[in-house]
Amino acid sequence: MADSAPADAPHGGPADPPTPPVPAPSIPPAASPYEAIRAVPVRHYGRWVAAVVVVAVLVWLVYAFSQGDVIWNTVGNELFAHTVLTGVWHTVLISVVSMALGLVLGVLFAVMRLSKNPVTGAVAWLYIWFFRGTPVYVQLLMWFNLSLIFPVINLMPLYKNNTVDLMTPFLVALLGLGLNEGAYMAEIVRAGIQSVDEGQTEAAHALGMTGARTMRRIVLPQAMRVIIPPTGNEFINMLKTSSLVSAVQYAELLRAASDIGSSTTAIMEMFFVAAIWYLVLTSVFSVGQFYLERRYARGSLRTLPLTPWQKVTANLSSLRRPKVAVR
Template sequence: MTTVQAADVELARDATDDDVSAIPLRRPWRWISAAVVLLLVFAFLHSVLTNPNIDFAAVGEFVFDPRILEGVWLTLFITAISMVVSTLLAIVVAAMRLSSNPVLSTIAWFYVWVFRGTPLLVQIVLWGYLGLLYAKLTLGIPFTDVVFWQVNTNELISAMVAGLLALTLNQAAYSSEIVRAGMISVDEGQREAAYSLGMSPLYTFRRVLLPQAMRVIIPPMGNETISMLKNTSLLSVIAVLEVYTQASMISSQNLKQVELLIVASLWYLLMTSVLSIPQYYLERRFGRGSSRNLPPTPLQRMRRAFMKRQPGPAPAPETKAVGVV
């Protein structure tokens, strides 16, 4: 071996010795804490499943009872109507709060202050007992005896209508603040650019500001939808036959209170899980402009995991080039 070759071998050995192999840090307490948590979860599940005071046969019997299913559909109907109407009302209230008109902004602030400052249960009871305050609702010229139309309050505002009014008006107060926060998050230059192009304030709000604000609005609005779904159980105080009221009526007959509460809880868990799916895809849709690479969806993750397990094509055989001297 020549002197030059020996020097090259020494340099290669030094370069190999300088390479740093990263060794992951051991975290034994992480595994210990995970094992403790799993142990506690299994202990809780074992205590529930082996509890002789719970009649699981009754749970299976009533989980698909026609009365429970009717309550489930009514719960979904109330949630859908209340959220759609309250969202539209929230957009109007948020626009009034952001308006330069002091009368509109003050009325909107007062509306939010009242409905956010009083408990939802109190509002439900007040709407349910509105007939005690006003026996008849009339439409005519104020401060005169001229009446164009009147109706009995209890006939117009049934328990169902009272529940929808209470949930819608209460939710609109919270949703308006979410919409206002989303509007404030949009850069002011967007509004100025729209005005410079000749767009009206309403058109700017509807086509420029609101679509950009949806990225901030969608996540908390999804949480509010799930809260609305669970708040429908409060309508039991005015005898609206949603799923919790139906479960309570059945349990008052067969004295299976815990079992029917489990049935209602299972349906609430299922409905909230289903409502989380469109929220996830709406967040992805309105977040397309804020991130260069969106996280993969669950279906995309499953497809990638499946493709990784598939055997790839066989590598092409290596060919040696033949040189011509």
């Protein structure tokens, strides 16, 4: 038909532009028939009661200690005495060295126990069984009195000497604490190694890595995340257990405080001095343990644990929590 428009544009001619869509008319939202509700947090009166009770108990304890016949000036004067500071240094030294020895022995015997060799596995089991099954105080006394059954240490042609000259108080303390700690660290390291998926080891072997290199480069770095927390606890415990070496004449913190107390008759005051220093040492190393655990937690947690300062600011901000309006 002559009146009808052609379906397509003429050959070679320009096409008609597309018609833009017409926007839909905007409809204003209907007014809410409800009024805004102010949500007030529930007041937990039980928490305030508990806080008052705890503060009252603390005040009572402080008052009770203040009534005792304690010369607090002596505690303050002897807190930084040269003998006490030397004992603090000896405590830190024997704890760090013994922990290092225990960690090396722990890794060694953990690998031996996980070995498929029945001889090394049995030796590792016997070592852990003996040193975990006997008190560390008994082990210290055994090393201290070793000369009663071995007057001479004869390891010819390598070494020969009198046992009394060899077994100094430091060496006795090191052997007693370090060997005992090695047994506990062996179990901690073994648990950390077994926490790593076996596919990691299989993949390393598929790439041609040896067993020792796989353990050093693949397994142990991943196991550290499991090993670090209990190792930190063991070191804190080592600081306190080191007080037992006073029985073998090693001049650590408790020994130094006891000597001063015996000479000045301020026995309880010097025990307070030793307790204060033990609290300081454990607190300092506990902070270090926290940040070490936080470092090794990277990659395994979505959000890292809050630092002590972040916890304080979070608690303060929660006390000033604003009221929330709910519709």
